[in-house]
Amino acid sequence: MPRAIWKGAVSFGLVNVPVRLYAATGEHDIRFHQVHRTDGGRIKMKRTCSIDGEEVSYDEVAKGYESPDGKLVVLSDEDFDELPVASGHEIDVLQFVPVDQVDPMMLSKPYYLEPESRAAKPYALLREALTATDRVAVVKVALRQRESIALLRVRDKAIVLQTLLWPDEIRAAEFEVLETEVELRPQELTMAASLVESLAGDFRPEEFEDDYAVAVKKLIDARLDDADVAPAAQADEGASDGGTRGGEVVDLLTALQRSVERARGGSGTPAPSEVTDEAAGGTATKKTATKKTAATKTTAKKTAAKTAAKTATKTATKTAAKKTAARKSA
Structure with a gap:
């Protein structure tokens, strides 16, 4: 403790x-330093005055409040003590x-x-x-x-x-779309409730893991061991297009049904459909990205990233060596 x-x-x-x-x-976030890309030197942040450009020492720093009309009030430690x-x-x-x-x-x-x-x-x-x-x-x-x-x-x-x-300090959810009247069919409500029940369970936080933090730690450990590391997987280029993927649409009830089947572990069930705003009227979009195309893109990206990483490492090493030699000769 x-x-x-x-x-x-x-x-x-x-x-x-x-x-x-x-x-x-x-x-448990991993903390990074800002460094010079070419030689790894630490980047230092200096406190400077916006008026005279001079560097300001910490004991000269005070707290100031600027009003909406541009007036500035500077408060001292004594003001806060009172x-x-x-x-x-x-x-x-x-x-x-x-x-x-x-x-x-x-x-x-x-x-x-x-x-x-x-x-x-x-x-x-x-x-x-x-x-x-x-x-x-x-x-x-x-x-x-x-x-x-x-x-x-x-x-x-x-x-x-x-x-x-x-x-x-708590903001209200002031979204106009929430005031829109939405008609939900009884079948949709029933299937949605079925989906909730199929995924019901007891919350055990120890069963979850911060995948990103684990991946970053593994990446750092591998680089520390001077290993050849593949870059993190890139997101599917079409994942944020906001439109229909493959042009196939299904109704909301079908999407919920498939979600229930998938949650219950049914074999051969397709990936869950992506529900859009049109789903309230009975439509939704479905992911149809081809596995072979995704695999080809991922392989190409990994190869290019490996080459770039190796080139950057060699350049940084040479630059650092030159700087060390220059210091010694000086």
Whole structure:
């Protein structure tokens, strides 16, 4: 577990639970540096002033707000220090609410709360009370100089503090197309429900994998071993044409039927059809790309990419060698 990022106490009624706050999640994205393509040198970003062009040191950087009419207000650290920050180092429970009353759209970043050794019992008391009543606690907390509304909920044996977005931070789905009257046939509704049932199951996140991250890691490992690596597969050129593929159309009910059969593992079933806007009236487009053509294109792209990669590597090596020799002679 990483280092605690906050220390305070949960207060509900007359009960006070000293806790430490830890980030509950961590992204596994591979971080890349910006480098010079020819020799691999790191690219440095400099802070410069747009008025005089001079480089600005970090201690000269301030926060500024520009109004819609172009007026600029510069705020100092002292200005922020004078602002009232409610909660301080206290997580104040405001109320306990049913879990289903919290819109998942509001959920933001989760943190684990670890109790101090002397607070194990009141921590367990709060945890069991939340579990027994099937409720979450609505709290206010100040993190990184900003007050947030948050929830206290139970995950396994730990209490999780999950920050929430404020109501005015959630945008409404204002799409005119949603106001369009759409007629759905009973057969279509029945088949759609059948498709849902055929794909029904229990959510087990460990069964899913970030294929892109895995592929990037393998690519990097192979390059580190100086191996000959094939480039990532290219997307089908016709995949985003937005039109009919092959000109064949099927009605929505048939598309749903095929989806159900495919989900149930029926042998020899065709690839699921792509439903377009016309499907509401009974039409949909179907993928008809030929496997042989796709295979030929993929092979050609892989061969060209391999040649380009080898050429770039040789060029970078020669350039780096020249620079090293120039430094030594200097």
